[in-house]
Amino acid sequence: MKKIISFYLKPYYKRMGIGFAVKFTGSIMDLCIPWVLAYVIDNVIPMKSLQKIYLWGGVMIFCSFVAVAFNIIANRMASKVASEATQIIRHDLFAKTMYLSARQTDAFTKPSLISRLTTDTYNVNQMIGRIQRLGVRAPILLIGGIIFTMALDPVLASILLLVMPVLALVMAAVSRKGMPLYRKLQETADKFVCLVREDIAGIRVIKALSKMDYEKDKFDRVNTMVVTCERNAEQTMAVLNPAMNILLNLGLVGVILAGAYRVNAGTSEVGKILAFMTYFTIILNAMMSISRMFVIINKAVASGARIEQVLDCEEDMVRIFGDESGVKAGKGQCGEIVFDHVTFSYNKNEPNLNDISFCVNKGEMLGVIGATGSGKTTLAALLMRLMDVDQGRILIHGQDIRSIEKKELQKKFGVVFQNDIIFEDSIFENVRMGRELSREDVRKALGYAQADEFTREKERNEGAMLDIKGANLSGGQKQRILIARALAAKPDILILDDSSSALDYRTDAKLRKQLKEHFRNTTTIMIAQRISSVMHADHILVLEDGEMIGYGTHEELIEQCQVYKEISRSQTGEAVV
Template sequence: MRRLLTYLYPYRGRMAVQMTIKFVGTVMDLLLPWILATIIDDIVPLRDVRKILLWGGAMILCSILAVVTNIMANRMASAVGREVTRQLRQDLFSKICSLSCGQVDRLTIPSLEARLTTDTYNTHQMVTSMQRLGVRSPILLLGGVLITLTLEPVLTLVLLAVLPFIALVIVGISKKGIPLYTRTQQGVDRLVQVVRENISGIRVIKALSKTEHECQRFDQINKELVRRETRAAVTMAASNPAMNLLLNTGLTLILVVGAFRVNSGLTKPGAIIAFLSYFTIILNAMLGVNRIFVLCSKGSASARRIDEVLSLEEDLKLKPSEPVDTGDHIRFDHVSFAYGQGQESLTDISFSLRPGETLGIMGATGSGKTTILSLLMRFYDPTQGEIRISGRRVDSIPPDELRVKFGVVFQNDMVFGDSIQENIQLGRALGMERLRQAAADAQALDFIDAREGGFDSHLTARGTNISGGQRQRLLIARALAAKPEILILDDASSALDYQTDARLRQAIAGGYQGVTTIIVAQRVSSLRHSDHILMLEEGRCIGCGTHDQLMKECPAYREIAISQMGGGSDAAD
């Protein structure tokens, strides 16, 4: 909540004006029953039409002022709430983009999505309601009590006797309500996760006829969320009937006591009518306080979840280190790594690449191929060992300076819902000539020119309106476009035929000399001409050398090569 106050602080002036206007409108509402009582008890008995019209005009004026000021104040409150939420959402999005992969893994993507959407909405509701009802309801409550004290002190005591019980109801329910809303938001996180999994894997689900299974899984998660929402809603909803019971009990007592006092001549009828009006105002004010209490319970739970993200400190901090001139472009020195507190994914990995050399990485699924790339780009820090680029440790290079060195095609890369040109350019100031050259090198130019609109042709999100091979070539063009210092291709040619794959490797070898390349692939043909090939098994290096060396020294590599290329001279070349 403290962080939320820092977002509200720049709008303190506008909020002060809005609250002043709201105060004036609320006072006008409070004056109406008092004017009515004065007319009934003091003006009507005089039979002076002019005074009746004058006081009636005062009531009309107060009503108009109440409506106008409340509308103005509500519009200003909505504007402040909108701006605060916009800035909060923007900062939250920026923070999420700057989180390390480890932090994202810990928080989970569905939870971050829910915090950016549902939680910011709940916070917006709280900020707006606090400005609209947070001023009006307390003023109506306190002002109503003070005015009724001047009208009829005895009846006011009956009202005041009810208020402590109402306070106990609000405090008691709030202690149970806020934790329940936190659990509800956690259920929303889980629901979002299941939806994301189903949308991303819809083709697999359909192909394996698992639609019914996924529907049942969603139904379980949905029912659990409904159960949590119901429990939270029932707990919070108990405040309304409890407050109504207490306030209506007080109203009944007031009517009974008031009737005896009027019959005894101790109270005027106008005062009783005004008192009943004020009691209704106080009742509505209490209901408003209850509504604020519900919205604040949800909003404060959401604000804590947002603050949990915003208060995260950078866990991949820069570490000062002296560069070492080894002549290597990339160097892994006894690197080990484990995700979280789990088992090591990489164990004692060492290799070095000279500028312009190519490294091929091969291994079974889960052997740590992509993990090596993540460590090189410093998505994570190794648990042991060190990684250097041009003699500098990667943890001493600023992220912007480090990441600009790479051109990357990830194993499951993203095509955005935009034009082909923007997908390749990706916000970088690259000329059209450079984009066409990159597309040609990636063997993508022919299919791009064949599409209606060419580079202006629109692609759907995830590239569902192009084939898998076309998507991979487009992603390779994106990686090549800025002529990177280090080119990383993580299983980037799995959807390409052998002929296209060969032309791609020839284009990279001829047009990107001096670029250090790391290729992760399952095809021996994609890696056989690499300067170095790293063979991994369960996170350990079981072979490192050229194709010919591994054919002689690494049984696992030789077995794969023979199975893919046959046992003749092709496998040994």
């Protein structure tokens, strides 16, 4: 919470200060009303002067009006500050999430990041708003009530003061126990979001395999964990209200008994006793508000720590300059893309890619083929610098990609990922993706991707809006729109990661023809499972368990690489010579 208070709330300190002053004035007016009432009962009424009664009644009405008006103004100011500050926090958190590396995203997990952007920012919003409303008003009423009661009758006030240390100890003990419980609740909520997200995304598979009962059992287990954690946290914090009620009511009983004795003895007056009871009620409500504040603060502190954990996450892929990269552009390096003894491991124990070296010249196509888990997608991720290599280096135009500014590097690529996403938006926006592309550019890209015909028909019949994840498209239609997205900006390097698996052979052949005719100067990395997608590439890289076991043309690999030969035979039926 330190960063949220010292950085994000700093621009609002002045407005918060004005709001505190307004709230302070309104609260003081609330405290003045019982005092005036006591004065009227004990001093004005015995005078039997209607004029003075009307005068002091007017004073009470004025105090009430000022209290209501100032509290409303202060609450509106507090809500505005809370909403604006939370908006900035949420914006920065989202921006930071967008720039996290793949390793950092996996470490936080996507459900946890979603929870931080939603539930945690909401808790912080509640804290900022409530601290300006109840956080100012309640202490003023509490302290002011004690001061006014001391001024009215020090003897009766001392009874109240005896209760206060006990209340403070109870609040401190409950809060110390409650805060870890709210942290645990947030962690459990992350698991809950993760399960719901997976089940909703995979609902078709669940139904197809008739696993609804199995998933319901999993959901019940996680849901029970969330309910248990929430119940433990709420039950712990729920001790506050009854404990405070008991202690304050015991104090009130003592005040009434002592007050009755003092009135009977002539050392106190009825008006003071009535005012004292009103102040006692004000103090009780103030303490209740403070106890609710402790619950909100406990939640917000746990949520704020989770938000700051993301905001303070340091960049783990730093740009290197000059000789740090160990690269001298253009000397002894061939091709537009060069992998120079690249090794990478996700867990930093066993390599997922081991000592990979190859080069691809500008305008050439590199086909990458291999079994599932052989490292094909990892290779593409390293080339785009979604992750950094552990050993070796990757060069583009003779320059280490770690020395290229990220936005400049990303502009070089057009990419279709293996599990890519269609957004709930128009076909045009799904292809354009916020880039400076005209409708003509988008239309051409759809034509190159063999998507022009069905998208035109869709625009005529159903409109051009797509459902989230492209639910209203077939698998082949989704892939063609994704390919159009990659082609639209005419990238220097095109990466197609298993992007034609749902295309029929005829459409796949037309797509490759369009790439050859209209993207001659684009270097293409074609990752595929089908031999037919890569057999016409200038070079083909064969991967197995992260190892490079073959590199060459289709004809060369048929002769030299047994694994490639077996894949070719199984898919094309060619006899092994």
